[in-house]
Amino acid sequence: MSDTILVQPRAEFMRGVSMRDAGTLIGLVVILAVFGALVPGFFAERNLINILQQSSINACLALGMTLVIISGGIDLSVGPTAALSAVISASMMVAGVPFPLAIAAGFAIGLACGLVNGLLVAFVGLQPFIVTLGTLSTYRALALIYTGGNPVLGLPAGFRAVFNGSLFGLPLAVIIVAFVAVVAWVVLKKTPFGEYLLAVGGNEEAAYIAGVPIARTKIAAYMISGLLAALAAQILIGRLGAAEPILGNLWELDAIAAAAIGGASLMGGKGSVVGTILGAVILGAMRNGLTLMNVQSFYQLLATGLIILAAMLIDRVTRGRG
Amino acid sequence: MSPRLQFQGISKLFPAVRALNDVSFSISAGEIHGLLGENGAGKSTLLRILSGVYRPTAGSILIDGKPVTLANPVAARAAGVAMIHQELQEVPRLSVAQNMFLGQPLTRGGIFVARREQERRAAEALAAIDPSIDPAAPLGTLKVAQRQIVEIARALLDRARIVAMDEPTSSLTPSEFERLAQVITGLARDGVAVVYVSHKLDEVFGICRRATIMRDGVVIDSVDLKGLSEKAVVAMMVGRELAQERHTSHASNEVMLSARGLSSTTKVRDVSFELHRGEVLGIAGLVGSGRTELLRLLAGADRATAGTIAIDGKATRFSSPRDAIAAGIGLVPEERKREGIVPLRSITSNMALASMGVFAPRGVIDHARLKRVAIDKMGRVNLRPFLLDRPIRLFSGGNQQKAIIGRWLAAGTRILLFDEPTRGIDVGAKAEIYHLIEELAREGHGVIVVSSELPEVIRLADRVLVMRDGSIAAELHRDDISEQAIAAHAIPQTQDSR
Known part of the structure; x- marks a missing residue:
């Protein structure tokens, strides 16, 4: 077998695939540079760590969202999934259940929420947008009903120490x-x-004929999304020390935005983990910078919107016509 | 008199390729002119220039002797050019009349759509060619052949002087083709110049007097078809003679697959047959006779309501293609874009899709091994170039088809089901697919080939089942296989032959 055959295509592959990620990276560098020039102390180690920390929850959700989007779906219910998982887990801790067990229960809730989404999409054949729009309201309502609308306060210090700790700085x-x-x-x-996700989202009918387990693949994607929403919830309540039933409001939009900026296509079959992470950091860095500049939150929202549109336009222009 | 349509030195450059180079030929009013060439010869690019989708890099188009600028599709329509697309572009839920006036509806006062008036005008245009079509019916309820007639009627409404047809018959039955041919001939009699693109040479010979042959973006020749053989035309298209090999049977007595009393809600009714090791079994019949549906049952894509399938004598039950694949059966579907390929994924991923588990014994894919197997199978099916990570959508139709075959070879499939194996594939690759199917049989695979092209069935099959209305109407053995015999069994007896 001659290796010379392989060298050329592999080089082309690297160029082809990571081009999009490189574009996202350039976008991040530009945004960092702009804020670096405008905001004194933006590049301070402390602030950079801050940006990463502020981006971490959205990045966590966006990773799950990316997998769901690649499979040709969407998960609008991540915020309420997180809220439901958070309040149940938190109230168990307050009731004296050891916190590792309570965390595990929170994860189980996340998986269960994802399972319901996945079953409705894969077996009942409902459209993902509508299914998760329905569960968005349902899970939120369950969280509110369960808590009577009140926050769960007084999480144990041991639990908080875990998520507020640090490692290697x-x-x-x-x-x-x-x-x-x-x-x-x-x-x-x-x-x-991973291949099945890309195949199911890229051409479900072809994937079916090729023997790809369609239902299992879709359900797994929604379950992962639910699990990561639960993880994001743990990080948040660890930081805050309380679990509110309204937490995670509009999280789904930030997660979708990060995935889209990172190159995921809502048509399915396309998306990148690296891109999504960069997308989440772009959003986080922008908010951090604007806050340090004392820009009103109205304008932060405007900037978020413009960034998403700009990313999509650049995408469209550089990709050329279909 | 100047010709109706004249191409003068048309060139089209794309960033990386010269798609057309100095293309010149002309068509007179009332002429049906064939445009022939392999995929990639430049026919589609030329049609897109004619219909205003692309602008030529150089050269000009003359209609009735006057140079015209076809800056966009609307301008092309205004200039009298009508395009009948290969994949019909229409809105199935809207009515026939609404589709015919799509984009430029008749209005009352510029605000309200004059629906009655549209239907009346549509009915007038349809009356000339097929009065049986109801202008108020939703387009989606019509058969493909009728929809094509609607597109032609729309061209009549536009008072088109030039009608370009891209593969109009790719999904028509012989009798539907006859009907379409009459309509086209009628158009020509009224002075319309028809550009007719088709891969089916017998059709082109049947209705065109002259044809232009293209290869690699240049015109090879514009010829009078009378007195030319199909073989000579093919040689011009591919630039070499294609060897027509003799068929030899490799069928053994060993039964690989046996179906008993198979029925489905999708049209198949009480079908029983056996497939032997090394055999190529042809399935002929009209479009809609249940051939595709039968293959989908065998491939596990649809479920049977009755009957059994036994593989190597063992009864099996398929609830999904996964089960059929595990039993050694793979389907090479008719609609490659819809059911075959995952367009954005690499050729390697596409080839490995049915056997992913094999490449990941410990959960993580062994990419080195996957590439070795991909290269091996690409060599086996003669798929070039070896650009392993290139998205499959950038490969030609023939190469995509080879990749799907490679997919089943990689999965160790023993029984291959081909549905219209050479649809949308150019002449050169077609011969390779035939050769490959024969090779597969020689190596002991069982092969079933469904095809509407009788010469293809006759060329490949050791035995032919003729389907009619979901059941097997006849079984023909090697010496009895002929176009006449197949046609006689395929056409319902009650229908009078036109």
Whole structure:
């Protein structure tokens, strides 16, 4: 077998695939440079760590969202999933259940929420947008009903210490999400499940004829999304020390935005773990910078909107016509 | 008199390729002119220039002797050019009339759509060619052949002077083709110049007097078809003679697959047959006779309501293609874009899709091994170039088809089901697919080939089942296989032959 055959195409592959990620990276560098020039102390180590920490929750959700989007779906219910998982887990801790057990229960709630989404999409054949729009309201309502609308207060210090701790000078939350990102990257690039996700989202009918387990693949994607929403919830309540039933409001939009900026296509079949992480950091850095500049939150919202539109336009222009 | 349509030195450059180079030929009013060439010869690019989708890099188009600028599709329509697309572009839920006036509806006072008036005008245009079509019916309820007639009627409404047809018959039955041919001939009699693109040479010979042959973006020749053989035309298209090999049977007595009393809600009714090791079994029949549906049952894509399938004598039950694949059966579907390929994924991923588990014994894909197997199978099916990571959508139709075959070889499939194996594939690759199918049989695979092209069935099959209305109407053995015999069994007896 001659290796010379392989060298050329592999080079082309690297160019082809990471081009999009490189574009996202350039976008991030530009934004960092602009804020670096405008905001004194933006590049201070402390602030950079802050940006990572502030981006970590959205990055965590966006990773799950990326997998769902690649499979041709969407998960609008991540915020309420997180809220439901948070209040149940928190009230168990307050009731004296050892916190590792309570965390596990929170994860189980996240998986269950994802399972319901996945079953409705894969077996009942409902449209993902509508299914998760329905569960968005349902899960939120369950969280509110369960708590009577009140926050769960007084989380144990031991639990809070875990998520507020740091390792090698980095907040543990950042390290956890970085680890999740590596796992997601391996799953997408190196496992049959990753190939199946890309195939199901890229052409479901063809994937079916080729023997891809369509239902299992879709359900797994929603369950991972639910699990990562639960993880994001743990990080947040660890930081705040309380679990509110209204937490995670509009999280789904930030997660979708990060995935889209990172190159995921809402048509399915396309998306990148690296891109999504960069997308989440772009959004986080922008908010951080604007806050340091004392820009009103109205304008922060405007900037977020413009960034998303700009990313999509650049995408469209550089990709050329279909 | 100047010709109706004249191409003068048309060139089209794309960033990386010269798609057309100095293309010149002309068509007179009332002429049906064939445009022939392999995929990639430049026919589609030329049609897109004619219909205003692309602008030529150089050269000009003359209509009735006057140079015209076809800056966009609307301008092309205004200039009298009508395009009948290969994949019909229409809105199935809207009525026939609404589709015919799509984009430029008749209005009352510029605000309200004059629906009655549209239907009246549509009915007028349809009356000339097929009065049986109801202008108020939703387009989606019509058959493909009728929809094509609607597109032609729309061209009549536009008072088109030039009608370009891209593969109009790719999904028509012989009798539907006859009907379409009459309509086209009628158009020509009224002075319309027709540009007719088709891969089916017998059709082109049947209705065109002259044809222009293209290869690699240049015109090879514009010829009078009378007195030319199909073989000579093919040689001009591909630039070499294609060897027509003799068929030899490799069928053994060993039964690989046996179906008993198979029925489905999708049209198949009480079908029983056996497939032998090394055999190529042809399935002929009209479009809609249940051939595709039968293959989908065998491939596990649809479920049977009755009957059994036994593989190597063992009864099996398929609830999904996964089960059929595990039993050694793979389907090479008719609609490659819809059911075959995952367009954005690499050729390697596409080839490995049915056997992913094999490449990941410990959960993580062994990419080195996957690439070795991909290269091996690409060599086996003669798929070039070896650009392993290139998205499959950038490969030609023939190469995509080879990749799907490679997919089943990689999965160790023993029984291959081909549905219209050479649809949308150019002449050169077609011969390679035939050769490959024969090779597969020689190596002991069982092969079933469904095809609407009788010469293809006759060329490949050791035995032919003719389907009619969901059941097997006849079984023909090697010496009895002929176009006449197949046609006689395929056409329902009650229908009078036109």
